[in-house]
Amino acid sequence: MNPEVxxxxxxxxxxxxxxxxxxxxxxxxxxxxxxxVFGPAEGIKQVVLLSLILNVIYLVREVRGARLKDALSLxxxxxxxxxxxxxxxxxxxxxxxxxxxxxxxxxSAALLAFGVRTTRLNGVAGALGAGVVSAAMNVAxxxxxxxxxxxxxxxxxxxxxxxxxxxxxxxxxxxxxxxSLGAPDIHHLPWIGLLLGVAGGGVLAVKIPAERIRPLxxxxxxxxxxxxVVKGLL
Numbered sequence: 001m002n003p004e005v006x007x008x009x010x011x012x013x014x015x016x017x018x019x020x021x022x023x024x025x026x027x028x029x030x031x032x033x034x035x036x037v038f039g040p041a042e043g044i045k046q047v048v049l050l051s052l053i054l055n056v057i058y059l060v061r062e063v064r065g066a067r068l069k070d071a072l073s074l075x076x077x078x079x080x081x082x083x084x085x086x087x088x089x090x091x092x093x094x095x096x097x098x099x100x101x102x103x104x105x106x107x108s109a110a111l112l113a114f115g116v117r118t119t120r121l122n123g124v125a126g127a128l129g130a131g132v133v134s135a136a137m138n139v140a141x142x143x144x145x146x147x148x149x150x151x152x153x154x155x156x157x158x159x160x161x162x163x164x165x166x167x168x169x170x171x172x173x174x175x176x177x178x179x180s181l182g183a184p185d186i187h188h189l190p191w192i193g194l195l196l197g198v199a200g201g202g203v204l205a206v207k208i209p210a211e212r213i214r215p216l217x218x219x220x221x222x223x224x225x226x227x228x229v230v231k232g233l234l
Contacts, residue, residue: 009190013193016198017201021201026054027047027143031047032224034142035101040094044139049178049186055170066168073131078134079135082135085136097140098231098232103225105228109219135177139181
């Protein structure tokens with residue numbers, strides 16, 4: 001098997017495991033490599049489709065905790081913005097898109113790591129803003145999660161109930177993003193890596209505390225984001 005294929009499959013598996021354990025981190029970890037291997041346009045579409053598949057799987061496991069009202073408050077502004085941004089992204093040069101995607105990855109990891117807080121993320125205005133920013137980051141870098149995760153923390157959602165509504169939100173925003181950008185080449189998707197990662201994440205989620213793995217996720221995200229920024233600039 002091609003070493004590049006093995007590397008992609010391995011990282012997707014690891015990212016899916018971490019997503020299952022920590023409830024976050026899939027796109028932050030694997031987006032830089034997929035964008036590097038397949039190019040910005042195709043790589044982003046692959047990240048979005050893989051994220052969508054994970055959203056569905058993890059929501060099925062926790063469907064009783066999906067709070068429809070909370071998910072819709074974030075999703076509705078995203079649905080309006082994503083198609084407009086997608087038409088712009090299709091016109092952006094690949095090297096510029098690399099820099100944008102890498103920078104978004106680094107900033108997302110940094111904001112989550114330092115626990116940045118602001119009163120602007122509270123209430124209806126905060127939900128609208130988080131939904132719009134999430135849609136923008138998803139179209140430009142495959143990163144829908146960080147903005148809405150920050151909103152959930154600021155809104156003081158109970159830790160145990162954050163993941164289900166965010167999975168429901170992810171299904172909506174990732175579906176609209178794919179419809180706007182177009183579908184990726186499914187023949188290149190690392191299906192085996194994804195399935196192994198989902199299985200591993202389900203087993204380890206009950207054994208490893210999420211807080212133990214979170215620093216590793218954010219550190220690797222910064223390294224990967226930095227790499228594709230450098231590639232875009234050179």
